[in-house]
Amino acid sequence: MTVNASWVRAWLDKSATVIAENRTELIRLDREIGDGDHGENMDRGFQAAKAKVDDSTDEAVPANVLKLIASTLISTVGGAAGPLYGTAFLKASGAVAGKNELGPAEIVDLLTAARDGIVLRGKAELGDKTMIDAWTPAVDAASKAADAGATAGAVLEAAAQAAEDGAAATEPLVAHKGRASYLGERAVGHRDPGAQSTALILRVAADTAKE
Numbered sequence: 001m002t003v004n005a006s007w008v009r010a011w012l013d014k015s016a017t018v019i020a021e022n023r024t025e026l027i028r029l030d031r032e033i034g035d036g037d038h039g040e041n042m043d044r045g046f047q048a049a050k051a052k053v054d055d056s057t058d059e060a061v062p063a064n065v066l067k068l069i070a071s072t073l074i075s076t077v078g079g080a081a082g083p084l085y086g087t088a089f090l091k092a093s094g095a096v097a098g099k100n101e102l103g104p105a106e107i108v109d110l111l112t113a114a115r116d117g118i119v120l121r122g123k124a125e126l127g128d129k130t131m132i133d134a135w136t137p138a139v140d141a142a143s144k145a146a147d148a149g150a151t152a153g154a155v156l157e158a159a160a161q162a163a164e165d166g167a168a169a170t171e172p173l174v175a176h177k178g179r180a181s182y183l184g185e186r187a188v189g190h191r192d193p194g195a196q197s198t199a200l201i202l203r204v205a206a207d208t209a210k211e
């Protein structure tokens, strides 16, 4: 499908479903190296965002839908992930202001702004074993694909694959941000829950564009 406001709505809709399906898995991951609530936090936030967006009929451009998602996530997810994902969607909204249809360059702008927002807020660097370890490879892969002339769908696919690889690559790491950083070596061998939820959401973004 065209990457427009309907795509953002469908992305959110399916993300809410996929997060619900992975609620237990995200809880399990967060139980290993955090406080076990990431699946619950994300499920609550995405269901609330879906309800808000479903109720609003006047959000006809991507930026407005993204902004509504942002404010709902900020007020409902809680924990560390709420403000981080909320900021990501808010900055993503700003990056595509005034656009009806998102091409390869706009997708790169959206992803870059989202990632930069999370860094601004949480100060994590690549390799700190956080969601940034999924976001930054996604941004880099998207940018590389766009530079090589990929379509919007192919740019999203490159981002999704890189985020999945990035989430898997958090497993051997020691954490330097968030709750997992209190565990030292004990975090080694466990995947970061926020990197995993990012991989799930970006996978849905790519799959939605394919339909």
Ligand code: ADP
Pocket (backbone or CB within 6 Å): 030, 034, 035, 036, 037, 038, 041, 042, 078, 079, 080, 081, 082, 084, 118, 121, 122, 123, 124, 129, 130, 131, 132, 177, 178, 179, 192, 193, 194, 195
């Ligand atoms: P909490 O840790 O408050 O319970 P969640 O469990 O919902 O919040 O989210 C935890 C996730 O948030 C981590 O797996 C990690 O990916 C992400 N996170 C935590 N702190 C930071 C940070 N400073 N920068 C980026 N991501 C972070």
Ligand code: MG
Pocket (backbone or CB within 6 Å): 030, 034, 035, 036, 037, 038, 079
């Ligand atoms: Mg937690």
Ligand code: MG
Pocket (backbone or CB within 6 Å): 035, 037, 079, 080
């Ligand atoms: Mg918590």
